[in-house]
Amino acid sequence: MNRYNKKIVHWTALFVLLFSMSLQAQQDSAQNRSKPSFHFSGQLSGWGQYAPDIATPVWIGGRYIPQANFEIPLKDSKLIDFEASANLFGDIGINAFDDISAEGKIKPYRAWARYSSAKTEVRLGLQKINFGSAQMFRPLMWFDSMDPRDPLQLTDGVWGGLFRYYFQNNANIWLWGLYGNDNRKGWEIVPSSRSFPEIGGRAQIPIPKGEGALSYHFRKAGATGYGYDDNIAENRFGLDIRMDVTVGLWLETSWTRLNRNIGAFTNQQMLTIGTDYTFGIGNGLGVTFEQFFYSYSEKGIDANNLLSFSGLRLSYPLTMLDNLSAIVYYDWENLHFYNFLHWQRQWDNLSLYVIGYWNPESYAIPSQTTSNRFAGKGLQLMVVWNH
Template structure:
């Protein structure tokens, strides 16, 4: 048998070594772990002569840490942890003082993601829908459209999202340990019971549409306005929303919440939002959002016997590169009252300064779930300073 011998010259060996070394360095460069620290510090002063304590001040600090682990297969594992530390003080000069404060987790989650898949578990923000400000699909967050920081508590759970190549996507989630009311909820979730649901979002002509479902058990013990009390009230939520771009932005968002117990007018809840937005070529560009919302609370579904109707107009105008002026007007058609809010934002390098003023009815009925809304009953002003790093 004839032998075949392979010989490598010194130059060939060095060339092969260099190629392997460069390949290893490129592979190592693709595995980039990163650690990021950032945070937000804010302070505010609020005056409203209609309140028992007319002068309020507060401060909030949200430190945040993010850690990312990447590998060569286009996969990412990352983590986020942040705290919400705040303190407030209400003052009636030379008479009375009220103070409060708390430190609690703000976000605490871990996530695995690829180009088409994302799985996130822990304390997180979950929000979706087509509406802009008056959101029927505000099921798991409590974002107040007047809050320039858009702060909201998160929910404990696991969320999975898969993105198809045709831009459709599917969401699946399970929640546990969220016993306080959230979003539009009138009663909390029963303790130690899970919640679950899903959402399918798909492209349509000129936009997208989605179907959403959620199930939980509610508890109305100890609450007013109920004739019957139950520890476990099966609740199913159904929703449809769509958003289209046809010269103007146009959206429809609808929800139906049904409870499988006789709770009078709280047995069924329907909320419908129809909205539009457009940027007018006036000066630097005037952005306008208009939304019409109808919410019904009835014993029988879709009877619309007990309704509230709100209109909302939001106008935003950039004044140069560093100043922004916005206004929000709500009109309550049921009670024939208007809520007016204006905000001027001044942007510096890492600092934002907000000057806010409002004129509202003394009896506050606006459909928002933001905390501290009673501070905005009547007329007042607020100044906020925010430092981001």
């Protein structure tokens, strides 16, 4: 049985259990006069991109994400609900009339079931798990890959279970377990083991003028193809603090350590400090600034392997329908600027995005290097319809 069939068997058993729970839930909901409800929605997007500084300068693509939601109300404001969605994606790259490349994918985007009450949430399946205070450079981007420049904020989910409990003083705890996630997530250098579950948790508490949290995650990295024959234990520790004192202030840091030496990436340390404020200029000018430090080494912080980026984001609503924003990154190691300008026009369920950028041809933003399509100069036009 290959790994895809094993994953299907595991999650089929899970959803059989959840289905039996839903039958009992329907009986409870009938007694409570609340009826189950079904909702179907979707997001259709299409884009064209011109990037003269890369090998394939013209790209045309489209994506459709159909989503189905089913809710079963229970007594005492409790709820069981389900969500399933898919990512249908395709694009064409054009270098010349006789040099065209095409790619298409169909894969699950979300597939989870959840039980929730006023203080408790349990969610199982393919889901998005993200947390932290940082916005542009996120040391706690452990399980997602959201790009701050992406207007749709799309990211693949992870297979697993998530438990959250909320206390009366706004403190909350998270516990999670992941299994069957073969691809690299977030900042991972080596993907996770196929056969060993990942576990972790998070405790978030209120502090004066804000809140703070500690996070931890353990996994075994599957080292096949990376020069090692066995799995490598990895521990991650995270701290984030958010405060509102006239301006917003936050700190987010993460330390990842492997228990076996794989060279410079045995240890990874990340730190982001940031602030934001909305100035009373015109319709309101939003300003966000972050300073990011990233170090990797065999033993500890190594000044020879230290990257430093500054990020500035500006946002200004031109009208009730139009918004203009800009993001500027500066790479202090290579002395490079990354520039993004983004205009959005909104009509009810239809959105138009025009994105211009001017970046170095050698793209070196950490965790955002999976594609070189935004290297150099370029222009992208995107139309999005939500139904």
